[in-house]
Amino acid sequence: MTDETRLSELRAKFGRVPPAPDEPSPKPLTLREKQPRFEGLVSGHRACQGCGEALAARLVMESAGPDVMVANATGCLEVFTTPWPQSAWHVPWIHSLFENAPAVASGMEAAMKAQGKKTKVLAFGGDGGTYDIGFQALSGMLERYHNILYVCYDNEAYMNTGIQRSSSTPHAASTTTSPAGKDRMGKRHLKKDLLSIIAAHHVPYAASASVAFPADLQRKVRYAMGIEGPTFIVVHSPCPLGWKHASALTIEVARRAVECGLFPLVELERGSLSNVMPIRSPRPVRDYLEVQGRFAHLMKDKDPRAEKERDHLQALADYNIATFGLAGAAQDANDTGGAAAVGRGGPLVGGM
Amino acid sequence: MREALEGSLAIARAVALCKPDVVAAYPITPQTHIVENLSRLVAEGEMHTEFVSVESEFSAASVVLGAAAAGARAYTATASQGVLLMAEVLFNIAGLRIPLVMTVANRAVSAPLSIWNDHGDSMAVRDSGWIQLHCVDNQEAVDTTIQAFRIAQETELPVMVCMDGFVLTHTMEIIDMPSQEEVAGWLPPFDFARKLDPTDPKSFGMLVTPEYFAEIRHAHHAAMTRALPVIDQIDRDWAALTGRSSGGLLEVEGDPAAEVGILAMGSTVGTLRAGMAAHAEAAGPARIIKLRAFRPFPAEALREAVKGLKHLIVIDRAISPGLGGIVGTEVAAVLADMADRPRIHNHAIGLGGRDIPETIYADLMAAIRDPDAPAFSVFDVDLEKLAPEDR
Ligand SMILES: Cc1ncc(C[n+]2csc(CCOP(=O)(O)OP(=O)(O)O)c2C)c(N)n1
Ligand code: SF4
Ligand SMILES: [Mg+2]
Numbered sequence: 001m002t003d004e005t006r007l008s009e010l011r012a013k014f015g016r017v018p019p020a021p022d023e024p025s026p027k028p029l030t031l032r033e034k035q036p037r038f039e040g041l042v043s044g045h046r047a048c049q050g051c052g053e054a055l056a057a058r059l060v061m062e063s064a065g066p067d068v069m070v071a072n073a074t075g076c077l078e079v080f081t082t083p084w085p086q087s088a089w090h091v092p093w094i095h096s097l098f099e100n101a102p103a104v105a106s107g108m109e110a111a112m113k114a115q116g117k118k119t120k121v122l123a124f125g126g127d128g129g130t131y132d133i134g135f136q137a138l139s140g141m142l143e144r145y146h147n148i149l150y151v152c153y154d155n156e157a158y159m160n161t162g163i164q165r166s167s168s169t170p171h172a173a174s175t176t177t178s179p180a181g182k183d184r185m186g187k188r189h190l191k192k193d194l195l196s197i198i199a200a201h202h203v204p205y206a207a208s209a210s211v212a213f214p215a216d217l218q219r220k221v222r223y224a225m226g227i228e229g230p231t232f233i234v235v236h237s238p239c240p241l242g243w244k245h246a247s248a249l250t251i252e253v254a255r256r257a258v259e260c261g262l263f264p265l266v267e268l269e270r271g272s273l274s275n276v277m278p279i280r281s282p283r284p285v286r287d288y289l290e291v292q293g294r295f296a297h298l299m300k301d302k303d304p305r306a307e308k309e310r311d312h313l314q315a316l317a318d319y320n321i322a323t324f325g326l327a328g329a330a331q332d333a334n335d336t337g338g339a340a341a342v343g344r345g346g347p348l349v350g351g352m
Numbered sequence: 353m354r355e356a357l358e359g360s361l362a363i364a365r366a367v368a369l370c371k372p373d374v375v376a377a378y379p380i381t382p383q384t385h386i387v388e389n390l391s392r393l394v395a396e397g398e399m400h401t402e403f404v405s406v407e408s409e410f411s412a413a414s415v416v417l418g419a420a421a422a423g424a425r426a427y428t429a430t431a432s433q434g435v436l437l438m439a440e441v442l443f444n445i446a447g448l449r450i451p452l453v454m455t456v457a458n459r460a461v462s463a464p465l466s467i468w469n470d471h472g473d474s475m476a477v478r479d480s481g482w483i484q485l486h487c488v489d490n491q492e493a494v495d496t497t498i499q500a501f502r503i504a505q506e507t508e509l510p511v512m513v514c515m516d517g518f519v520l521t522h523t524m525e526i527i528d529m530p531s532q533e534e535v536a537g538w539l540p541p542f543d544f545a546r547k548l549d550p551t552d553p554k555s556f557g558m559l560v561t562p563e564y565f566a567e568i569r570h571a572h573h574a575a576m577t578r579a580l581p582v583i584d585q586i587d588r589d590w591a592a593l594t595g596r597s598s599g600g601l602l603e604v605e606g607d608p609a610a611e612v613g614i615l616a617m618g619s620t621v622g623t624l625r626a627g628m629a630a631h632a633e634a635a636g637p638a639r640i641i642k643l644r645a646f647r648p649f650p651a652e653a654l655r656e657a658v659k660g661l662k663h664l665i666v667i668d669r670a671i672s673p674g675l676g677g678i679v680g681t682e683v684a685a686v687l688a689d690m691a692d693r694p695r696i697h698n699h700a701i702g703l704g705g706r707d708i709p710e711t712i713y714a715d716l717m718a719a720i721r722d723p724d725a726p727a728f729s730v731f732d733v734d735l736e737k738l739a740p741e742d743r
Contacts, residue, residue, distance in 0.1 A: 004551050006551075007550055007551045066550060067550050068550065069422065069548045069550060071418060078557075078559070079559050082555050082557075082558035082559055083558070083559050083561070084558040084559060084560045084561070084564055085558075085564075087554075087555035087558065089553065089555050090553055091550060091553045092548035092549055092550055092552075092553045092554060092555075093548075093553070093554075093555045093556070094418070094421050094448075094548060094555070094556040094557050095555075095556070095557035095558065096414060096417055096418070096441070096444050096448070096557055097414070097440060097441065097444055099410070100410060100411065100414035100417075100441060102411075103406065103410070103411035103414030103415050103418065104414045104415070104417055104418035104421075105418060106376075106404060106406075106411070106414075106415050106418065107374060107376065107404065107414065107415035107416055107417060107418025107419035107420075107421075107422065107424075107426070108418040108419065108421065108422040108548065109418075110373075110374045110376075110402035110404050110415065110418075110419050110424070111373060111374055111402070111418070111419040111420075111421075111422035111423055111424035111426075112422060113402050114373035114374055114401070114402045114419075114424050115373065115423060115424065119550050136407060136408065136410075136411075137407070137408075137410070137411050137414065139407065140406055140407035140408070140411050143407070144404065144405070144406075
């Protein structure tokens with residue numbers, strides 16, 4: 001049964017508003033109005049408690065609105081939302097394979113163009129589907145300049161198949177295919193700097209975001225939705241099962257990743273850095289590592305290798321802070337401190 | 353209008369007549385001229401389609417999957433390594449029951465590397481759940497391509513139109529090109545009931561537990577079986593419009609009273625026709641069975657077609673190492689319960705583009721008189737070229 005009326009109501013309520021920065025809106029919108037809450041992904045799915053990916057996808061859908069269709073790569077998000085005959089999606093959604101979501105989305109977008117429709121196409125993939133196996137298809141999608149927002153839910157391993165390492169797994173993290181053992185300190189390679197590779201395609205917009213900063217994430221989604229062309233957002237999404245932290249700590253863990261500098265929140269437009277979220281007071285990497293079982297082998301104080309790897313990770317975080325200029329001046333409303341102090345609807349800026 | 357056209361150009365024109373909304377393809381010999389000609393038609397404004405120039409066959413198949421799922425008439429073409437690179441997507445397209453059309457310019461599969469024609473590529477995806485139709489000449493390839501769009505729409509299944517690489521794709525032939533009006537009046541607009549649509553959001557490609565999987569496979573098999581009469585009917589409809597049939601599911605030619613039958617697919621049928629015309633007097637007459645629909649397999653029609661035959665020569669243009677012929681094995685299985693079934697002589701010929709001369713007709717006919725002949729052979733193999741231990 002089709003319901004055009006309902007869709008046009010939803011479009012009016014949640015639809016994409018083209019950004020008009022020069023025109024001051026006649027009546028200032030309330031924070032709630034600024035952050036419409038379309039439920040594109042509803043509860044009842046099968047994600048683990050505290051799943052960062054489930055939260056991230058819900059936030060993305062809220063901001064993307066109803067006039068979208070989704071191509072979803074194989075992975076946790078796909079599996080936990082659609083156990084036949086149930087589906088948690090309230091938008092048209094298709095899963096084809098692990099490595100082709102960007103290409104399937106390209107076809108969907110071409111179909112929309114051919115039919116003169118404006119529905120925005122979204123493509124979703126995990127870090128495995130994005131950094132690794134679907135990387136070529138993603139590059140093709142960006143190069144061909146499809147009007148698609150690609151969101152990578154980065155939980156830093158192949159979670160759906162039981163926590164195997166990906167090229168996004170951080171250095172020294174223990175996974176089932178990079179286990180820490182007598183001779184190994186977890187993953188031996190670095191986390192791939194995917195964002196730089198994306199940016200090298202000179203796409204209009206590429207950004208990193210985190211579930212710890214939902215208002216920032218949603219602002220980035222809304223911004224990307226307003227762009228006609230390929231856009232990319234990678235969302236740091238802790239996985240309690242794979243990272244081995246308490247389910248209640250998802251937000252805390254994600255926040256520490258940003259605050260220590262290991263997962264910088266940045267925005268790149270046409271290949272150049274256009275914005276970063278400054279860190280109010282950078283925390284030691286150790287604060288981030290110690291709450292996760294995947295780094296437990298780095299916490300052995302008497303093991304010199306553990307200390308070396310901790311130093312290595314700290315150096316990587318310091319490098320990020322220096323490279324992206326993340327060390328903010330104190331009390332910036334948009335820094336990690338300000339952005340964390342949110343009510344629903346956005347940062348609490350200037351007395352609001 | 354009758355014109356002398358290269359096979360690939362004719363196919364590109366036929367596709368253009370069907371007005372696909374989205375075309376995605378990646379070049380590979382011997383399919384290249386099809387993509388190039390389509391690109392040229394688009395560049396010259398003679399074809400209005402979203403042409404997605406992908407970075408691989410894997411993406412080509414994925415793009416047309418997404419496009420058709422989103423309600424667009426979609427087309428792609430490939431061959432050989434491209435078919436194999438697409439394989440995972442091809443199974444997915446069929447499993448999702450997405451109607452679209454693909455040309456396979458049949459070519460051998462590497463290694464050893466060969467750019468020449470055999471059926472190793474489409475055979476490798478035999479069980480993907482696609483309809484597979486084989487064409488004897490370029491006129492059939494044109495007509496079958498147009499029919500394929502209608503078959504896909506009516507059956508909600510993907511259709512692979514197989515045409516022999518080089519032998520057809522690169523050969524000039526007089527083609528009767530249908531007019532735009534003819535095709536427009538004959539091919540209904542693409543209207544996919546299960547399309548992705550924000551006014552009626554549905555989820556596709558979900559995780560299915562053992563509780564439902566068998567039912568879904570059964571339904572797919574049933575849909576393929578139901579496609580048999582549809583393929584036949586659409587060919588009749590096309591014949592009613594144009595006066596040209598491409599042979600429905602299969603076609604019986606030659607001498608109906610002959611005791612020997614030869615079954616083949618694709619351009620080999622043309623060679624056998626010519627061979628019979630030249631050599632029937634010496635070698636004896638045969639009934640030629642031209643198998644057009646390889647999937648779904650027309651078992652009933654085949655049993656009818658072989659009635660009265662004492663010998664049936666089955667030609668394979670591919671090989672299943674360790675078993676033998678693929679078509680031959682299937683034919684044997686389908687005829688197994690016939691009371692007076694013919695003796696089957698299964699031969700692979702023309703592998704990797706080995707030329708199939710007209711004289712093959714006489715050689716094949718002679719071979720059935722050899723009582724010691726194996727049930728399967730690579731007929732045109734030259735064992736002298738092999739080291740003794742490889743023979
Ligand atoms: C071609 C192919 N190889 C391997 C798999 C098995 N597989 C399914 S999901 C998955 C990992 C998914 O990891 P990621 O993309 O990071 O998503 P997550 O589950 O972590 O959210 C793997 C390896 C597959 N489905 N297809
Ligand atoms: S394994 Fe991790 S990513 Fe997958 S559902 Fe559980 S918490 Fe989410
Ligand atoms: Mg992952």
